[in-house]
Amino acid sequence: MSELYQVKVPDLGDFKDIEVVEVLVKVGDEVKKDQSxxxxxxxxxxxxVPSPESGVVEKLYVQVGSKVxxxxxxxxxxxxxxxxxxxxxxxAEAPSAPVAVSPSAPLPKAPPPAGISVSRxxxxxxxxxxxxxxxxxxxxxxxGIETLLVERSGPGTGIGGVCLHSGCIPSKALIxxxxxxxxxxxxxxxxxxxxxxxxxxxxKLQQWKRGIIDKLRxxxxxxxxxxxxxxxxxxGRLLSPNHLExxxxxxxxxxxxxxxxxxxxxxxxxxxxxxxxxxTVLDARAALDLxxxxxxxxxxxxxxxxxxxxxxxxxxxxxxxxxxxxxQLLPGGDEALARPLARRLQQxxxxxxxxxxxxxxVSGMAHVSKAGSxxxxxxxxxxxxxxxxxxxxxxxxDAAGVQVDPKGFIPASEKKQTNVSHIYAIxxxxxxxxxxxxxxxxxxxxxxxxxxxxxxxxxxxxPAVVFTDPELSYVGMNxxxxxxxxxxxxxxxxxxxxxGRAMAAGESEGFARLTYDENSGALLGAALAGxxxxxxxxxxxxLVEMGAxxxxxxxxxxxxxxxxxxxxIAAQRVAHKKK
Ligand code: FAD
Numbered sequence: 001m002s003e004l005y006q007v008k009v010p011d012l013g014d015f016k017d018i019e020v021v022e023v024l025v026k027v028g029d030e031v032k033k034d035q036s037x038x039x040x041x042x043x044x045x046x047x048x049v050p051s052p053e054s055g056v057v058e059k060l061y062v063q064v065g066s067k068v069x070x071x072x073x074x075x076x077x078x079x080x081x082x083x084x085x086x087x088x089x090x091x092a093e094a095p096s097a098p099v100a101v102s103p104s105a106p107l108p109k110a111p112p113p114a115g116i117s118v119s120r121x122x123x124x125x126x127x128x129x130x131x132x133x134x135x136x137x138x139x140x141x142x143x144g145i146e147t148l149l150v151e152r153s154g155p156g157t158g159i160g161g162v163c164l165h166s167g168c169i170p171s172k173a174l175i176x177x178x179x180x181x182x183x184x185x186x187x188x189x190x191x192x193x194x195x196x197x198x199x200x201x202x203x204k205l206q207q208w209k210r211g212i213i214d215k216l217r218x219x220x221x222x223x224x225x226x227x228x229x230x231x232x233x234x235x236g237r238l239l240s241p242n243h244l245e246x247x248x249x250x251x252x253x254x255x256x257x258x259x260x261x262x263x264x265x266x267x268x269x270x271x272x273x274x275x276x277x278x279x280t281v282l283d284a285r286a287a288l289d290l291x292x293x294x295x296x297x298x299x300x301x302x303x304x305x306x307x308x309x310x311x312x313x314x315x316x317x318x319x320x321x322x323x324x325x326x327x328q329l330l331p332g333g334d335e336a337l338a339r340p341l342a343r344r345l346q347q348x349x350x351x352x353x354x355x356x357x358x359x360x361x362v363s364g365m366a367h368v369s370k371a372g373s374x375x376x377x378x379x380x381x382x383x384x385x386x387x388x389x390x391x392x393x394x395x396x397x398d399a400a401g402v403q404v405d406p407k408g409f410i411p412a413s414e415k416k417q418t419n420v421s422h423i424y425a426i427x428x429x430x431x432x433x434x435x436x437x438x439x440x441x442x443x444x445x446x447x448x449x450x451x452x453x454x455x456x457x458x459x460x461x462x463p464a465v466v467f468t469d470p471e472l473s474y475v476g477m478n479x480x481x482x483x484x485x486x487x488x489x490x491x492x493x494x495x496x497x498x499x500g501r502a503m504a505a506g507e508s509e510g511f512a513r514l515t516y517d518e519n520s521g522a523l524l525g526a527a528l529a530g531x532x533x534x535x536x537x538x539x540x541x542x543l544v545e546m547g548a549x550x551x552x553x554x555x556x557x558x559x560x561x562x563x564x565x566x567x568x569i570a571a572q573r574v575a576h577k578k579k
Contacts, residue, residue, distance in 0.1 A: 003078075003079045004058060004076055004077070004078055004079070005053060005055065005076070005077045005079050006073050006075075006076050006077075006398060006401075007037065007051060007052060007053075007073070007074045007075050007076070007077055008070075008071050008072060008073050008074060009040075009049065009068050009069060009070055009071060009072045009074060010049065010052075010070070011070050017067045017068075017069060017102045018040045018041065018067065018068055018069060019040065019041055019065065019066070019067055019068075020038050020039070020040055020062050020063065020064055020065065020066045020067075020068060021039050021040065021041045021064065022038060022039035022064065023037075023038050023060065023062060023063060023064055024036050024037055024038060024039065025037050025038075025057050025060070025075070026057065026060065027057050027058065027059065027060055027111070028056065028057060029056070029057045030054075030055075030056050030057075031051045031054060031055060031056070031057060031077065032051070032054050033050075033051060033052065033053055033054045034050045034051065034052075035050060035051050036048035036049065036050055036051075037049055037050065037051045037074060037075065038062060038074055040068065049074065051077065053077060053079055053080075054079070054080045055077035055078050055079040055080050056077065056078045056080075057075050057076070057077060057078075058075075058076045058077065058078045059075060059076040059110065059240060059241070059399075059401070060074075060075045061073045061074060061075060061076075061104070061107070061241070061401035061420065062074055062075075062104060062107075063104070063105060063107055063108065064105075065105040066104040066105050066107075067102040067103075067104065067105070068102070068104075069102065071403065072403065072419055073401040073403070073419075076399075076401075101403075101411045101412060101413045101417065101418065101419055102413075102419065103413055103415075103417040103418065103419060103420070103421035104419060104420055104421045105421065106421055106422065107241060107420065107421065107422065109242050109256075109258070110240040110241045110242045110243070111240075112239075112240065112243055112254065112256065113239050113240055113243065116239060116243065116245075116254050117254065118243065118254050118255070118256045119253040119254060119255065120253075120255055120256070121255070121256045121257075122146050122147070122148045122255060122256070122257050122258075123145050123146040123147070123257070123258045123259065124140050124145050124146065124147045124148070124257060124258065124259045124260070124261065124450060125147075125148045125150060125236070125244050125255055125257040125259075125260050125261075126140075126147060126148070126149045126150065126229075126260075126261045126263060127150050127236045127244065127260065127261065127262050127263060127264055127395065128150070128151065128161065128262070128263035128264040128265055128391075128427075129149055129150075129151030129153075129158070129159040129160065129161060129224075129231070129263075130157075130160065130161020130162060130163060130164075130263060130265045130427060130428075130436075130439060131160075131161055131163045131164075131427065131436040131437070131439045131440045131443070132161075132261075132263040132265070132426040132427030132428075132439030132440060132442060132443040133149060133151070133161070133261065133263035133426075133427070133443065134149065134159060134160070134161075134220050134223075134224055134443075135439075135440040135443035135444055135447075136261050136263065136426065136443030136444065136446055136447045137149040137224050137227070137229040137231075137443075137447075138223055138224055138227045138229065139227075139443065139444050139447035139448065139451075140229065140447040140450060140451060141224065141226075141227030141228035141229035142227050142228070143447065143448070143450075143451035143453075144228070144451075145447075145450060145451055147228070147229035147230065148229070148230050148232055148255060148257075149224060149229055149230065149231045149232070150232050150234055150236045150244070150246055151231065151232075151233060151234075152233070152234060152235040152236070153233055155285075156285040156289075158217060159217055159220055159221050159224070159231065160213070160216060160217045160220050161265055161436075162265055162266070162267075162285075162428075163436040163439075164213055164216055164217060164220070165213060165217075165285075166284065166285035166288055166289075167284070167285075167436070168436050169212065169213060169216065170209050170213065170288045171284070171288060171305075171308055171309060171312075171467070172467060173205070173208070173209045173212060174205070174209070174288060174309070174312045174316075175308055175309075175311075175312045175467050177205055177312075177316075178311070178312040178313070178314075178315035178316045179312075179315065179469065181198060181200065181315060181316065182315040182469075184198065185198070186506060190506075200293060200316050200317060202290060202291050202292055202293055202316070203291045203292075206289065206291055232246060232248075233248050234246035234247055234248035234251075235247045235248070236395065237394065237395055237396040238260075238395060238396030238397060238399050238400040238402075239254065239396060239399055240399055240400060241399075241400040241401055241420055241422070241423065242256055242257060242258070242422075243255070243256055243257075244257060244260065245396075258422060259422045259423070259424070259450050260400075260422070260423045260424065261416075261423075261424045261425070261426060261443070261446050261447075261450075262392075262395065262397075262402070262410060262418070262423065262424065262425045262426070262429055263425075263426050263427050263429065263439070263443065264390075264391040264392065264395055264429055265390075265391055265427060265428045265429065265439075266388040266389055266390050266391060266428035266429070266434060267283075267388060267389055267391060268283035268284060268285070268384065268385065268386075268387075268388055268389075269384075269386050269387045269388060269389050270283075270384070271300070271358075271384055271386060273359065273360050273361075274300065274358065274360070274361060274382060274384050276384070280361075280380065280381050280382065281361060281381075281382045281384065282381060282382065282383050282384070283383075283384060283385070284305050284309060284383070284385055287309055287313075287381075287383045288309070290381075293313060293316045293317045293318050294313060294318045294380050294381040295318065295319065295380040296318065296319045296320075296321075296377075296378050296379045296380045296381070297310065297313050297318045297319070297320045297321070297379065297380070297381050297382075297383060298320075298321050298322075298323060298358065298361075298366045298377055298379040298381070298382050298383070299320060299321070299322045299323070299382075299383045299385065300323055300358045300366075300382060300383065300384045300385065300386060301322075301323075301324060301325075301384065301385040301386040301387070302322050302323075302324030302326070302328075302329040302330065302331065302352070302354070303330060303331065303385060303386070303387065304330060304466045304467075304468070305385040306322060306383060306385035306386075307322065307329065307330070307341065307345075307466070307468050308466065308467050308468055309383060309385070310322055310350060310383070311345070311348065311350065311468055311469050314348055314349065314350050315348070315469075320350045320351070321350070321351040321352075321353070321366075321377050321379075322345070322350060322351070322352045322353070323353045323356050323357070323358050323366070323368055323377075324352070324353070324354050324355075324356065325355070325356070325357050325386075326354065326355070327354050327355045328354065329341055329342055329345075329352070329354070330466065330472075333464075334474060334478055334527055336493070336511075336513065336527065336529075337466075337472045337474065337527055337529055340470055340472075340509045340510050340511070340529045340530065341466075341468055341470065341472065341529075343509065344468075344469055344470055344509055348469070353368060353370060355370060355371060356368050356369065356370035357369050357370070358382070359374070361379065361382050364378060364379060364380065365377070365378060365379065366378075366379045366382060388428065388434050389407075389408060390407075390408045390409050390410070390428055390429040390430075391428075391429065392404050392408045392409070392410060392429055393408065397410070400420060400423060401419070401420050402418045402419065402420050402423055402425075403418065403419045409429065409430060409431050410425035410429050410430055411430075411431070412424065412425040412426070412430045412431075412442075414445075414456040414457050414458070415445065415446075415449045415455070415456055415457075416430075416442050416445050416446040416449065416457060417449070424446040424449070424450070426439060426442035426443050426445075426446050427439030427442060427443070430442065432459060432462070433462060433464060435462065435464065435465075437462070437463070438459075438462050441457065441462075442457050445457045460476065460544065460545060461475050461476050461541040461542075461544045461545040462475070462541075463475040463537040463538060463541045464537075465533075465534040465537060466534070467534055470507065470509050470510045470529050470530040470531070470533065471528075471529070471530065471531065471532065471533040471534045472527075472528070472529050472533055472534075473527070473528045473533040473534050473536070473537035474525065474526065474527040474528070474537065475525060475526055475527075475537050475540055475541040475544055476515070476523075476524050476525030476526060476541070476544040477489070477515060477524045477525040478491075478515055478525055478527065479491050479515055481525070482515055482517070482524045482525065487517045487522075487524060488517055488518040488519050489515055489516070489517060489518070489524060490515070490516055490517075490518045490574075491513055491514060491515040491516070492513065492514050492516075492570045492571075492573055492574050493511050493512070493513040493570070494511060494512050494513075494566055494569055494570040494573065495510070495511045496508050496509065496510040496511055496512075496529075496530045496531065496563070496566065499561075499563065499565075499566055499569075500560075500561040501531070501560075501561035501562050501563055501565075502530060502531060502563060504561065505531065507530055507531055508530070509529070509530055510528070510529035510530020510531065510533070511527075511528075511529050511530065511566075512526070512527075512528050512566035512567050512569075512570050513526065513527040513528075513570070514526050514550065514553070514567065514570045514571060514574070515527075516549070516550045516574065520549065521549035521550045521551055522547060522548075522549050522550075523540075523543050523544055523548050523549055523550055523552075523553060524544065525544060526540040526541075526543075526544065526567065528540075528566075528567075530563065531563030532563060533563075536563060536564050536567070539564070540567055550571045550574050550575055551571075551575045553567060553568060553571035554568065554571035554572040554574070554575035554576070555575075556568060
């Protein structure tokens with residue numbers, strides 16, 4: 001069998017969004033090397049794009065009117081016998097930053113690939129049943145669009161996605177339990193003594209957790225089906241821009257779709273030399289399924305997932321060490337938020353090594369290098385939480401002509417369209433924070449765009465939440481981001497030290513910070529540390545989203561005594577000073 005080769009738009013100079021004015025070949029045509037295949041036209045010139053190889057056109061990804069740029073797929077060529085695919089003209093220098101997306105003009109429906117019979121046709125297929133996919137399916141169902149939600153299900157996943165089965169929900173079940181346990185131990189100075197032993201039965205906790213997951217999965221399935229969408233179990237793979245093969249065990253079928261939403265999510269990144277074995281070298285999913293508290297846990301990565309789980313296991317009785325490559329916890333995040341967290345980790349007895357790297361894990365020892373020296377940390381378990389990788393390699397994006405960046409993310413426009421206009425991408429497979437509520441919000445946007453509504457995704461106020469001790473959250477811009485955006489930012493920070501509710505709760509670590517524009521008073525962002533910071537940020541996000549100003553917030557009556565009133569107090573400090 002001869003090789004299939006995707007011909008892409010070569011580097012023809014500095015242009016973007018250039019229009020295809022002629023398509024000189026069609027599916028089935030034999031093309032010679034250097035033969036012109038399309039003509040593109042910019043304001044300055046008209047150019048022929050030649051084929052780099054000889055072969056037969058198997059698929060066409062563009063039509064007259066498509067807008068293209070360097071690297072966009074033009075067609076797939078079945079190379080003439082004996083020819084090997086030349087290196088891609090753009091792969092070697094592809095950018096790592098997000099690529100701007102110019103979705104193609106609507107394409108004619110692709111015929112089914114040769115020898116494939118289509119078992120049914122749907123208006124929309126949604127690939128992946130996580131918070132992105134199921135919210136999209138619920139919304140398209142509500143809009144009366146015939147929708148098929150395809151979810152492979154399996155260990156750590158199913159309808160509800162990573163979030164329900166091995167992320168947000170199980171981690172919070174563990175964190176909450178650990179928090180209560182630790183809180184009881186801390187009540188001694190308030191006159192509460194625990195006379196017996198407090199025992200932790202992680203097996204029982206796992207059963208309880210599974211009960212929650214099952215209930216939530218069933219609620220989500222009811223919501224999807226109640227909205228009129230259908231759920232199909234199986235692993236999906238694109239065969240063409242309009243055909244999805246679904247495999248479930250030995251069964252295969254091909255569905256033809258008018259629109260597709262890709263919502264296949266992400267998985268933990270594995271480090272060389274520290275391969276996950278599910279027993280001692282763990283990703284978050286395996287750590288959340290442990291039936292015994294690890295004796296010595298080394299957390300590789302000081303991001304939010306590693307710290308949330310590390311603190312929970314510490315409170316449940318493990319000895320915990322965090323090793324982070326960067327010189328800051330929550331690398332890339334707000335330094336001010338990392339500070340109270342670092343203090344609390346110290347109080348809790350969690351050892352932290354910044355600027356350090358776990359090189360290998362041998363015979364119960366984590367070998368760590370730091371500033372030119374090496375040392376060892378005893379470890380019964382390693383939790384590797386160094387980021388997540390999008391699930392985009394095995395779903396046939398190439399066959400549909402969907403562009404992927406060098407890190408595997410799918411560039412998507414504000415309407416969540418990929419470069420192929422009827423294929424959408426949402427959630428962890430796209431750029432932006434890997435958060436469930438961002439995936440869901442994008443799912444609703446994609447659904448409404450498909451439904452013909454004027455929707456677009458606006459990332460002005462995506463709240464970030466960290467369920468550590470203290471809890472942390474932020475929304476909108478911090479000072480540096482606001483300055484870059486052209487504002488005259490000012491911020492006010494009020495520590496929780498003097499807050500009545502915080503003192504009564506024994507949680508006076510933390511603060512509320514507001515960022516506002518000095519000229520207009522517009523509230524640009526907020527950050528919270530301590531108390532129920534993850535619950536409170538939604539309300540502040542609504543204010544940022546609505547364009548409220550600091551005075552609006554200062555005039556809002558908040559309940560007392562609460563952690564939430566700290567935002568009002570901060571706003572009053574600014575507003576009252578001005579008068
Ligand atoms: P996913 O939830 O990953 O869902 C994708 C789905 O697609 C999966 O069900 C998968 O089985 C399915 N799938 C993949 N390939 C195929 C295929 N070929 N065919 C069929 N189905 C397929 N986010 C928060 O907002 N708050 C939190 O507190 C939080 N805590 C987290 C804690 C942990 C430990 C982890 C790991 C993550 C956490 N997240 C949290 C992140 C959150 O889980 C993700 O951002 C969210 O699940 C992304 O949603 P998604 O729909 O894009 O993808």
